[in-house]
Every structure is written in C-alpha cells, then in structure tokens.
Amino acid sequence: MFRNAFIILFVFISFSFKTDYKNHCNPRFNFCISYPTDFIKQSESENGDGAFFISKDKRSQIWMYGSLAIEDFDRLDQEFTLATTDIHLSYKVVKDNWFIFSGVDSTGNVIYQKTIKKKINYLGEKDTYVFQTLRISYPPNQNKKYNSYCKLIAKSL
Numbered sequence: 001m002f003r004n005a006f007i008i009l010f011v012f013i014s015f016s017f018k019t020d021y022k023n024h025c026n027p028r029f030n031f032c033i034s035y036p037t038d039f040i041k042q043s044e045s046e047n048g049d050g051a052f053f054i055s056k057d058k059r060s061q062i063w064m065y066g067s068l069a070i071e072d073f074d075r076l077d078q079e080f081t082l083a084t085t086d087i088h089l090s091y092k093v094v095k096d097n098w099f100i101f102s103g104v105d106s107t108g109n110v111i112y113q114k115t116i117k118k119k120i121n122y123l124g125e126k127d128t129y130v131f132q133t134l135r136i137s138y139p140p141n142q143n144k145k146y147n148s149y150c151k152l153i154a155k156s157l
Contacts, residue, residue, distance in 0.1 A: 019036050019037075019038075019148060019149065020036070020037045021034040021035060021036060021037060021152075022034065022035055022036075022037050022039075023035075024041065024051055024053075024064065026048070026049075026050065026051065026064060026065075026066055026132075027048070028047075028048040028049060028066065028122075028123070029049065029065075029066025029067075029120065029122075029130050029132055030066075030120040030121065030122070030130075030132075031064075031066065031132045031157060033062075033064045033134050033156060033157075034152060034156070035053055035062050035064075036055075036149060038055060038056050039053040039054060039055050039056075039060075039062055040053065040054055040055075040056065041053050042054050045065070049065050049066055049067060050063060050064055050065025050066065050133075051063075051064050051065075055138075059138065059139050059142065060136065060137060060138035060139070060142065060146065061136070061137045061138075062134070062135070062136050062137075063133070063134075063135045063136075064133065064134050064135075065133050066130050066131060066132050066133070067130065067131045067133075068122070068128070068129075068130055068131075069117055069129035069130055069131055074117075074129060076094070076096075076097065076098070076099060076115075076117050076131075077094070079099075079115055079117070079131055080092075080094060080099045080101075080115070083099075083101070083113055083115065083133075083135075084101060084103070086105055086106050087101070087103040087104065087105055087111055088103050088104045088105075089101055089102075089103040090102055090103050090104070091103070097116060097117045097118065098114065098115065098116040098117065098157070099114070099115055100112075100113065100114040100115075100153075100154055101113055102150070104140070105137065108139070108140065109137045109138060109139055109140070110137065110138050110139070110140050110143060110146075111135065111136070111137050112135070112136050112146075112150045112153060113133065113134070113135040113136075113153075114133070114134050114135075114153050114154060114156065114157055115131055115132065115133040115134075116131070116132050116133075116157045117129060117130070117131055118130060118131075118132060118157075132157050134153050134156060134157060136149065136150065136153065
C-alpha cells in the first residue's frame, strides 16, 4: 500500500514541475515558437515583425522577431555581431545558416538566443532570405527554471 502511494506521489510531483507551453506564430516571417504558459503576451509590433512576452513575476522576457536579410546586411556573422555587442558570452555555436549563444548582459541577466537565416515566401516573393530570432532574458538565480526552455529554443526554428 505504501509503495503504491509513493508511486502516485512521485508521478504527481513529476508532472507538477513540467512546464506547459503555448504557441505563437509570426505570419510575416513564417515561423512559430512555443513559450511557457506562465508568460503573458505583451504586444506585437505594429509592422508585424515580432512579439514580446513577459513572465508573471516580470523578471524574464521572451522576444520573437524576424527581419529581412537584405543586401549589404544579409550576412549571418553581421547579425551575430549585432546580437552579442553588449553580451559577455559563455557559449556560442555559429553554423552556415544559424547561430545560438548564451551569456550575461550589462544588467546581469542571462541571455539565450537562437537566430536562423532562412528562405521563405515573404509576402508573395519566393525565396526571400530572412532572419528568424527567438531570445530569452532571465535573472541568473532562475537558471534552473529556464534551462529546459533554453534546450527547447536550441531545437526550435
């Protein structure tokens, strides 16, 4: 009897710490993200290039956004340099069509970001290169809480 109660308690505890996710799509740049349900969508940009989400405790933020990879500003290394200008990097991977990094910003928050360069059908124009980005910022004392979400980001896009 105690064994069965222990198993039920273990299953309950295991599921109670599981994070649930919602989905949000950006039709302009043709991509979707999953974000934790304890984040609240704050706004979508007027031009439709992205959205912003904030945690219920208002200490963590998620941004999803896209941009055109237009001539003279279409290199992934340029995008990486812009994204990491004020970040003290602790991890980075740069490939031919994507990069991912983590580090600490000037306020002490952890930043984790993935950006991919991809061809999409952009407003009727086939084979248009765009950058699709997912970024999260959170206090370092919440690292354990967002570790699984950062793994999800790494697999996304």
